[in-house]
Structures are given as C-alpha cells and as structure tokens.
Amino acid sequence: MDKGKKILVSGVKPTARQHIGNYFGALRQFMELSEQYESYIFIADYHALNFVQNAKELEQNVVDIALDYLAVGLDPKKVTLFKQSDVPEVTELCWIFDTITTMPYLARAHAYKDASTKGKEASVGTFNYPMLMAADILIQDADVVPVGQDQKQHVEYARDTAEKFNRIFSAKGGSAFSGGEIFKLPEPMILTEVAVVPGIDGRKMSKSYGNTIELFASDEEIKNKVMSIVTDSGEGIPKNVYALHKLVRSESELKSLYENKKGKYQELKEALADDLMNFIRPLREKREKLAQNKEAVLEILKSGGARARSRTASKMSAVRHAVGVELY
Numbered sequence: 001m002d003k004g005k006k007i008l009v010s011g012v013k014p015t016a017r018q019h020i021g022n023y024f025g026a027l028r029q030f031m032e033l034s035e036q037y038e039s040y041i042f043i044a045d046y047h048a049l050n051f052v053q054n055a056k057e058l059e060q061n062v063v064d065i066a067l068d069y070l071a072v073g074l075d076p077k078k079v080t081l082f083k084q085s086d087v088p089e090v091t092e093l094c095w096i097f098d099t100i101t102t103m104p105y106l107a108r109a110h111a112y113k114d115a116s117t118k119g120k121e122a123s124v125g126t127f128n129y130p131m132l133m134a135a136d137i138l139i140q141d142a143d144v145v146p147v148g149q150d151q152k153q154h155v156e157y158a159r160d161t162a163e164k165f166n167r168i169f170s171a172k173g174g175s176a177f178s179g180g181e182i183f184k185l186p187e188p189m190i191l192t193e194v195a196v197v198p199g200i201d202g203r204k205m206s207k208s209y210g211n212t213i214e215l216f217a218s219d220e221e222i223k224n225k226v227m228s229i230v231t232d233s234g235e236g237i238p239k240n241v242y243a244l245h246k247l248v249r250s251e252s253e254l255k256s257l258y259e260n261k262k263g264k265y266q267e268l269k270e271a272l273a274d275d276l277m278n279f280i281r282p283l284r285e286k287r288e289k290l291a292q293n294k295e296a297v298l299e300i301l302k303s304g305g306a307r308a309r310s311r312t313a314s315k316m317s318a319v320r321h322a323v324g325v326e327l328y
C-alpha cells in the first residue's frame, strides 16, 4: 500500500442487486476514487445482520457484493476488499464508544428514526448502527469516507465520537500518537448524483419503485426493460430513452441518430437496447467468470480481512491503554 496517500474507508451493505442508476450515480465514481487513495472497502455483514437473519442468505449476499465490485473493476491488489466481521475489533471499539454515547443522541440518527417512524420495534443493533459505523471508520484512521447523501449523518456521528473520545481520554491516556489524539477526524465525501438516472417509468431509478434495469442484466432482460420504457408523445425525442442512452454513447453521436429517427420510438429503443447490451455484456461476463471460482473470491476477502485487521492492533492497544483496561 502506498503510504503517501490519504486513507479512504467505506462500507457497503450486502443487500439488493445493483442497478444502472447505482452504477452511474455512485459505483463508478467510487471506483475512480478508490484508485486515488489508500482504500479499504468492506462488506458490512455485521450491519446487515440487523436485516438479514438467515445464514445462507447472508453468505450469498456477501459473495454477490464482492463479485459486483470485482466485476466493475475493483482491483484487489490496489484496494483492500474485506468483510467487516473479519475485523472483530470493531465490535470491541463499538462497545467502548457506546459507553461515551448517550441514548438521546443515538435516537436522532436516521437508521433508527426511519425504523421507528415505520412503526417497527427497532433492534438494539439498529439503534446502535452509527456506533459500529464509527468504529469501522475510526479504527482504520480514515481521512475520507465516500458515501451517498443518506449516510452523511452517520459519518458526522463518527466525527463527533472521535472528538468526544479524544477529549475524554487522550490527555490522560498519553498515547503513542502525536499530540495524544488517538482518533483522526474523518471527512464525509458525498457522492453527488452527477445526473439522476431515470427508471423505465421516468421516475428516478430506484429499487423501491421497481423501475430498474439491473447492472448485470441478461440481453433478454435488457430488451424487455428497454421496450417497456414509458415514452412521452410529443417532440419526437423520447426523453427517458435519450436520458439512458447518453450514459452509454456520446451525445454527439446521439444527436444525428435521434434526428434521423425522430418519432421512431421503436427503432430508438432498439438502438438503446443494443448499446446497453454492449455496455453490460462484458461486465456480466466478467462477473460470471469470477463466480465460477468462488474459492478465489473468498481468498481475496480473506487476505483483505487479514490486511485490514493487522492495521488495527496498534490503534486498539492505544485505545485500551487510554481507557485503562490494558494492564499488561
């Protein structure tokens, strides 16, 4: 790993399949960023345990997310890809953070507020979600944490927690870290939606609207989805078709195509389906190839986990010393 670079840490929840809105709105930027930093990207399986309580399902989801990231170009030699549970020290650090955090403060966090406004009885894990996330971030000395807008508040919780810990313990602890500060304050880096990718019904593409085109869709699925895109009658240029098309072909090329085929919605959709198939096919084929060798994928996660974990030893020793539990 390149020591001159700043440290990037981010977690992904192993849940639903990726769609092309996720790819163009987040994943692609995320991949570019992770090349510029010393990057640690992990699959947040302990966070997911709040939602997925079925071992087979969780295992499958973790492998699926690893495949997604590898298929879109994450290079495990440059980026440390691992699963959260391979760094069990985060749960220890989470506990220590719990002791300096108040319940009213956590009750204001989104994950818990969302669950409770939906009338659900939230698990203690959901309530505590931001503290585990703070531990993920702070244990690795993150400088930047790229996340979607919805996670910004949680990164701010991590910052607050670092400050609070440093205030309470660092002076007494006399740690080996410069200035006696144990935790670095991380910065959230919000992945702004360069453009909102529309779904086949014209609303924002989102799994919650059921209007997605999956990132690794088969040719058949792509054709069916594209053919069902809602088009507006009017100027002859179907807005939703065009908005998707410009993701995979330059606007200068599209200009003449859409002029020549003005009003011919069927043909324009066929052209979009072809371009999307050409874009998705290599990604899908790479994913299928990787999936045939699950052992190799597990090996990547395992060695990433060992690398990520080995970095936490000195930090945890300083933390234990600072709070007064490290007697020998």
Ligand code: ADP
Pocket (backbone or CB within 6 Å): 021, 022, 023, 024, 025, 026, 027, 147, 148, 149, 191, 193, 195, 196, 197, 198, 199, 204, 205, 206, 207, 208
């Ligand atoms: P969904 O709305 O399908 O649940 P998520 O909330 O899981 O998607 O989004 C994950 C990331 O992908 C976020 O950073 C989000 O900003 C981005 N993203 C999701 N949908 C779109 C879209 N239609 N256009 C652009 N970016 C998107």
Ligand code: TRP
Pocket (backbone or CB within 6 Å): 009, 010, 011, 012, 013, 044, 047, 132, 133, 136, 137, 145, 146, 147, 151, 154
């Ligand atoms: N909470 C994030 C999400 O729901 C996932 C996550 C867990 C994370 N730990 C993190 C993100 C640490 C950034 C840093 O998407």
